[in-house]
Amino acid sequence: MALPGFGLIAIFIILPFFFAIALSFTNQRLISPNPTQFIGMANYSRLLGVGVTTIQPERDDEGEIIRNAAGAPEYPRLRTIIRGNPDFANLAGMREWFSWERSDEARTIVLARDVVFMKALVNTLLFVIIVAPVQATLALGLALLINQRLRGISFYRAVYFMPVVVSIVVVSLLWRFIYDGNNGLLNNMLSALTFGWFEGHDWLGDPSTALGAIMVMSIWQAVGFHMVIWLSGLQTISPTLYEAAAIEGASKAQTFRYVTWPGLRNTAVLILIVITMQAFALFAQIDVMTNGGPRDSTQTIVFQAVERGYGRQDISGGSTISVLLFLLVLTISLIQGFLTREKT
C-alpha cells in the first residue's frame, strides 16, 4: 500500500539527499570533461576555513606610528604580509572577513577562505534569529485578535491569509516596487507622512538596509500562514477552561498566561520549528529582489548553494553547502527539541 508513496519519496527525496552528501566529497562539476575525483574534506575546508592574525601599524624610521590625516594609524596591506610568507602558510589564500583594532598598537584580523559564504552564513543566522521570534509573536497576536467571535471576522481572516496564497516570487516583485529608491510606495508614503521631510531611500540598494527590508517583507508574507496554525491551536483549547477561568476572576492577561499559553505549547513548538526551517531556506526573495547584493549584504546559504551549483556549475560546492545547511538545521532542531521537550 505505502510502496508507491515510499518509492516516490525514495526517488525524489532520499536519493538526492545521499547524492548530495556523496558529491560534497568530490570535485564534480555540472558539465566537465574531466573525470570526477574524490577529494575528501577539501570542499568543506574551502568553505569553512578561517584564521586570525594580528598586524602592527607601520612605523617610520624613529619607530613612531605613521598616522593618516585623521590621526588613525596606518596598517600595511594584509596581502603583502601573507603572500609568499612561510610564517603565514596556514593563512594563504584567505581574505579579510572583518577586523577590529585591539589597541593603538595592533589590529586583529579575522580571515576566511570563503568570505562570501561566511557572510551568507551570518546573514542567514541573523535572518533566523530576528524573523523567527518576530513572525511567531506577530502571528500569535493576529490569531488572538482573529479568534474572537465578531461579525465579519472571517473577512479579516481571509485578508491576513492572502499573502500566503500569492507566490513568493510575485510578492517579491511587488515589494521591489514598494522599496524602490526613486518612486517606491514606501518612500512616497513616508514622505507624505512627514510632509516632504523624508527624501527617499534606496532600501534594497543600501547594504545597511537591504537585509532588514527583506526581513520585513518576509515576515509580512508568511505571518498569515503562521496565524492560521496558531488559530488551529487556539481552537483546540476547550471553551470551558476559559469559562472556569472567568468564574475564578482571571483577568485577560491571567487567562492568557494560565489557559491560552499552556494550551498552545505543542503549537508553539511546531511553529518555532517550521519558521526556523523556512527562514533557513531563504532564497526566492533574495533571487528576485537583490541577487545577494549590494556588496554581499543579502547573501544567504541557499542562495549561495544555488548560485554555485548552477550559476558557477560547481555541483560539488553547492552540495557541500546543502550538506552544511542540513547539519545546521538538524543541530538547531535537536536543540529546540531538547529545550521544548515535555518535562515530567
Add this chain to the structure above:
Amino acid sequence: MAQVSLRNVRKSFGAVDVIKGVDIDIADGEFVVFVGPSGCGKSTLLRMIAGLEDITDGDLEIDGVRMNDRQPKDRGIAMVFQTYAIFPHMTVRENVAFGLTINKTPKAEAAAKVAEAARILQMEHLMDRKPSQLSGGQRQRVAIGRAIVRDPKVFLFDEPLSNLDAALRMDMRMEIGKLHQSLGASMIYVTHDQVEAMTLADKIVVLKDGLVMQVGTPMDLYHAPDNLFVAGFLGAPSMNFIDVKLTEMESELATVENAAMQPIKVAHKGRALSVGGRGVLGIRPQYLHPVAPSEGMLHGKVALTERLGAETVVEVMLKDGEKVIAALAEDRILAPGTEIGLRFDAAQAHLFADDATQRKAVH
C-alpha cells in the same frame, strides 16, 4: 449561603427563545435540582446564574442583590462542569488553588484553604499529580475542590457526574450530598439522572422547552405531579397513561371509564375536565397489581415479561389495544399470552386533562 431568586427570566439566542420566563426561588442552604429533557434549557439557565450567558430579560438576585450585570467572579458562585474543566498543565494543588493564585491570596492562607479542601474531598495523596494521572472521579473531585476554596454562596453543578461510570456515580453522588450537609451552602444542580435528582434534592425544578413545569420536593413531584409531563418524566418505568372518558363529575371525584376498564372514581383536582369529555388516567407501574382475570379492573394479556430479580416488569396488552406496564416487587413468571387482570388503588391514580404536547416525555 444565600437566597437566589429568578424573576421572569428569559433568554434568546438571536431569534430563538430558549428560556421563556422562569421564576424560581431558592432558599438559603437549599439543594435545588434542575431536571428536564435534553435541550430544555437547564444548562442555559445555570449558566445565566453563573454569569456565563447574558440574561436577555428578567432579574436574577442573589441575597437580594441584582446580579444581571455582575461579572461571574463577583456573584459569589462557583461552578463545576460536566467536562471537569480543570487545567491540564497544572498539578492538582495548583488547580485547586487557582482562584487563590489569581486573586493573589497570601501563601499561608491559600495553603490552608487548599489543605482544607483536600481533606474534605479526601484527596491529600493526589495533590502533586497532573490531571492526566487521575481517574474521571478524581478529576471531578479536583473541580469540586477548586469550587470549595472559593467559599461560594452558591455552588452550581452542570451534570457533574454524567461522564462517570455507574458505580462511581453513586459514590460521588453520596459525596456531594455529604458536602452539601457539611458546607450548608446553597447548591443548584443540573442533571439528567432521576436518581440523582430524587436523592439529592430538597427541591426539584422540572423544565421543559424553557418553561418550569413544576417545582416541589421530590416526593411532591412523584406522588402529586401537576401535569402529564411531570408525571411521565419522573419515575422508572414511566407512568402508564390510559385514555378515559368522563361520565360523571362530583366536587372532588370524577368517574372515568374506557373499553378495557370498569368505571372508577378518581380525584380530579379541579383540572380542566368535563363530563362526556376525554381525560388521561395516570398510574405508576408499581401500583398495578396482577390478579385473576375476573378480579381485575383492567383486562388484557401478558405481552412481555422482564425479570430483573427483585422486580418483574410486565407489559400487558389491554383489550382495547393499549399497552400498560406493571412493575411487581417480586420475581414472578408470567407466560406471554396469559389472560391477566390488573388492580390498582384509585387513590394512587392521577387524572389529567389530555394534552398531546405533554404526553410523551423524553428521556
